[in-house]
Amino acid sequence: MTSSAYSVHPTPVGDALIVMSDEGLVALQLIDGPAGDALAALSAALGAVPDRDPAATGRVAAELDEYFAGRRRAFDVPIDWGLTRGFMREALQVVCRIPYAQTASYGEVALGAGHPNAHRAVGTACARTPFSLIVPVHRVVRSDGSIGEYGGRPGIKRFLLDLEAAAGE
Template sequence: MTSTVFSVHPTPIGQALVVVSDEGLVALQILDGPHDDALAELTAALHSVPEHDPDATAPVTGQIDEYFAGRRREFDIALDWQLVRGFVREALQAVCEIPYGQTASYGEVAIATGHVRAHRAVGSACARTPISIVVPAHRVVRADGSIGEYGGHPELKRFLLDLEAAAGE
């Protein structure tokens, strides 16, 4: 059985719950409330209770800090996709191909998956990703170029897009 560990790490956009397994990063979620609530949901999905171990998540949190400081454009983190399957996984893996500082529409991501008409499903996949930032769902925008909701927090998406635009200058 795979062991999992977690930490809560400060970022410029809020506290991030970071969950890592032996296989890689399982979840990175910007918290809306107490980390206990988000951790309880992940515990149920993982069928195991992650242990609190900031040292074990340090390779991930270090790269997150570098990203927010504008010093990292690509993450060198193994991803553990156990919380996503099927088309959601395909869509999120396609999202990972969007270069730093660029955007793609939901339709363009759908085309990249080979499911040309699945733009709404891509939107649902982005909204449900357990791995924020490292899986750059913030780089997926509407066909008209507007940024969309980003899980009800368009201001976080705008922050991330602006961060990447500024670092790319």
């Protein structure tokens, strides 16, 4: 494991735990409780405890602020895909191609990942993504057009979709 750093950054949808490695963004998770709980779980997955270093995560924090202000439509920060493997990585990389203020169904993402019958696995990949917001899993919806869940917080998903729709006008 390369060295890693973290910070907690406030957003309109809650605090975001940002973890960076030498390769790029390892994780961005919206947290409900103490950052230590989420950080402990990530540390176990990383095999190391990140250092608290807001300067190391500053680029991601700035891009998040621009996104929520309606001034950023795509994130430029490099992603360290180390916590993802196999189909999960393939599906999340397809999700990265969904344009701002647009949506794709779980089935469309599965098809784009080369596994047309894996729509449920896409849902699992979206639910377990280590990259909330930066990989726009909020843009993945059910085939009937309903928005579905967002880590058990559909209100946040609705907020993000509405934010993008308003900024896209």
